[in-house]
Amino acid sequence: MERRKFLKTAATGGAAAALAAPLAAPAIAQEAPTIRWRLTSGFPRSLDTIYGAAETFADHVKAMSGGKIEIQVFPAGEIVPTPQAAEAVATNTVEMAHTCSYYYWGKDPTFALGTAVPFGLNARLMNGWLYQGGGNDMLNAFYAKQNLYGIAGGNTGVQMGGWWRKEITSAEDLKGVKMRIAGIAGKVMEKLGVVPQQIPGGDIYPSLERGTIDAAEWIGPYDDQKLGFNKVAPYYYYPGFWEGGPTIHFFINLDKWNELPEDYKAIMINAGAYANTDMMARYDTLNPGALKSLIAGGAKLKPFPQDVLEAAFAASHEVYDEISASNADFKQIWDSMKAYRGEGYLWYQVAEYSFDTFQIRNRTKG
């Protein structure tokens, strides 16, 4: 009894039932069906850390099921373009996607909360909120309305604030800057006078080179390095305050999810947890060397001025209030995330932050 209660707290959404059921039900391994699914990634193969998390998931799911569950991973655009990935899963064109929930915020801004919103949660608090703060359950109640089931499956950590052709010395300097930035972050930047531009990844470099745009946000050192932005827009700002701990999701067609045997659901939830941690680990392992290379290649590392952060923080909360006024799902989930942020940082600032502070200061002494 107590154990079941514990499980309900520990597990994610429908997964609570998935994990609790075998305690009572007989073993069903002998009748295990073979599953062959297609997964469309929201990312190209070249973004190997993010794209690779879908392969990790597929490999682990296959290994755990003794080969019974086979998920074929396709790069963005090969069968479904990224902007249509959520819809393609909802309509069962493909059974699964591995993509950012916030790409679909145009359909409903609530989608943005599944990934990251400006001044939201860092990666660790995002996991805290998802796994134990009610986040997974609330998001899945929303995703269910979209005929989707979501499993957190990757994080990049705090991203960089992008590449800028000119130095920014105060919030005044943002006025009129044409910046490649999308979603709620674009709306926030617009309030600061930035002119948001939507440009596919492949067009950023020539646009920056020609001066068609003045700035572009991408990801972080390891991914940014591949595109060579340092050569055409050398000011490399931090932090990417609009992406404090972006979660990448596995989305599964809800009918397909509901049809899965309970053990297969549990297998997918646990593979998601592995992929989630493993992607973060890959970034933390690969970013340091890339950052050093970028600086050696001319990148000028700069913190955003304090007044930019403060103006952006205020603008972000204006945007949240505007959306919350007419969108009950957004309001409910954002209120929960915001409360978790307040409590989470209350603790995080004590032992965690002071330990990191010492380690960072000490590091520079050798």
Place this chain on the structure above:
Amino acid sequence: MERRKFLKTAATGGAAAALAAPLAAPAIAQEAPTIRWRLTSGFPRSLDTIYGAAETFADHVKAMSGGKIEIQVFPAGEIVPTPQAAEAVATNTVEMAHTCSYYYWGKDPTFALGTAVPFGLNARLMNGWLYQGGGNDMLNAFYAKQNLYGIAGGNTGVQMGGWWRKEITSAEDLKGVKMRIAGIAGKVMEKLGVVPQQIPGGDIYPSLERGTIDAAEWIGPYDDQKLGFNKVAPYYYYPGFWEGGPTIHFFINLDKWNELPEDYKAIMINAGAYANTDMMARYDTLNPGALKSLIAGGAKLKPFPQDVLEAAFAASHEVYDEISASNADFKQIWDSMKAYRGEGYLWYQVAEYSFDTFQIRNRTKG
């Protein structure tokens, strides 16, 4: 070919083979054996976040295997006392334990590196090192010599620096302080003049009350609160620099591990990843409220003086050099962890730390 190579990098130790094998081997679900194992926890039930991670692991493993793998979890001391848990697994008295590797450092100090050493890695960098920095492989090469296989299965985050009867204003004040602290941390504190005491958890409160000891380290707000130390030793110091990101391990008897079908190995590795993230999430969710209660109950929150941290850092590295001089396993693994720390914080200090800094400062403004 490429995928297999990727797997070898992504997976943990023997798990690389475990995860790769089903790609070639036929499905074996029909012949899945039933496994009934006993797991001894290094913790009592009352430490529900840590103890609970073993239950989470057992529940997930059972769910994923359709009931074929049943792991019965026993609290510390019910069948094996914590100090004998690793030995009991190595000799197959029990098949598994869920405990801190550093409890067994007396047998070989290399055990300490699996959990945490003073000024080691924070939780996120620990995962980075374990999953992608070679940590899991190196630790398992060492654990294999002890007839153990280890899977990371939980983290507390940076712990607190314990409860002190008197205020500490400089490193001078540490001299002669009788402190309940064990392991390598005890050796480090000894170099600063502290007199380390080894006392079981249940005896700490009366010892502090009577003044038999002057200070005691335990875990963090949620666990500390249960023992009421704030009533007898009100100074609550941070950070617990000897435990930056302590990993709790699942240990499995190596022969039992090697006998497992490949799909069962994969199931355990993925359940370990879930438990690892979920324990951290529970602490991040429960610690804030506990911290507020402790402060309301008279705890005086204090940062360690800077010269204490600096003296402890120097003492720690003296200890590591001393051990490394005569222990090749320790030297190899510590050198790897230390290098990861240097690179990891190089990146962590940029976007991650500056984002947290803003969020923390901003939080206090409301």
